[in-house]
Amino acid sequence: MMSGQMTPRTSASVPAAAVPTADTAQIRELLGMMKATLGTLAGTFQTLNEQSSRVTTLGPTMQHAATQIQGLRHQIRKQDRKQEVRMQEVRSLIQDQLKEQIARDMQAYLDEKIKEEIAIQVQHQVEAQMKEHVPDSLQEQIVGSRNQIIEVRHALMNSEARRQNSNLRTDDLNDQLEIVLKPDGTRSDVYPANLNALFAYSPVLLRILLRDHGLVEVQSREKNLNKFMAHIGITFQIVPVSAEDEQVSS
Structure with missing residues (x-):
């Protein structure tokens, strides 16, 4: 029979996925309707089983009716398999949409981290270049000039x-x-x-x-x-x- 809904895992360092789109909400609504339909079919199937058992006890005169009931049971099983296939398709579609959302969130997170790392590396490179090419005495003068500017401003x-x-x-x-x-x-x-x-x-x-x-x-x-x-x-x-x-x- 039906398996439970699969819950996609998200990375701990990635922000929570965005609110599902309208299409995803419609898919979930369809999924709920399918569950209700399958529940109804399961109840009907159980009732038919009970009726079939009773019919077979009535003897040969009810054989034709029992055959019809068996045919109906076959159709119900066939419909049940179709519903299960459709449910699996919906599950796969939901998972694909969630994966796309997670990928977008991850990309935005990575872009921000890359920008921060670039800024840090640029600062380090500037400091390294200044130490390599600017004499200590000139660096001291630069620092002194900055301090003087700050003092004058104050x-x-x-x-x-x-x-x-x-x-x-x-x-x-x-x-x-x-x-x-x-x-x-x-x-x-x-x-x-x-x-x-x-x-x-x-x-x-x-x-x-x-x-x-x-x-x-x-x-x-x-x-x-x-x-x-x-x-x-x-x-x-x-x-x-x-x-x-x-x-x-x-």
Whole structure:
């Protein structure tokens, strides 16, 4: 009788196959209909077997009817074989379509891996050629020039940020502060959003902020705040420094 549906294997490194096409869905629907038909024929076949056994017990007068039933059983077997052949054809068609889909997915995966490998190899070749043909002193100059360009770029960004911050006044405490980068060219994780946020900083946050920007911390909180404000371009001191604080810090 019918064997179970075959499940195609896919490679572990290949993405899952795409959703079946409309043709594949129709084939599966046909496969389901065939299964239902074969189930019905199997039930009919069993019923005919039972009836045939009963007919043969009725004696010679029912021999003609028994012969007809045997002929019908033969036709059912023949139809059953045709259905099985058709089912196998459908299975093969489904497997072929799945194989094509897997092949397409594999090709896309391999193309991407090849591109990545080519990029890596090109980078290695460039580095090897530079080491072979460019003197060490020139390579150092190239690296130094790149670093200088980066430093100049960061300096320009900080200069522009300070220029914009210099426009803030005492009634602009909630306005956003432009970012002045750390000496390494990155933003401090505790950079304040505005001056009011800066004034609310705890001693720990203020200490981290000063260190991030290479500023020396003193004992006076007010002087530390004013020092950072001047560093980022603020042109006024909103927190006055007392004479006692001046003596402590000196």
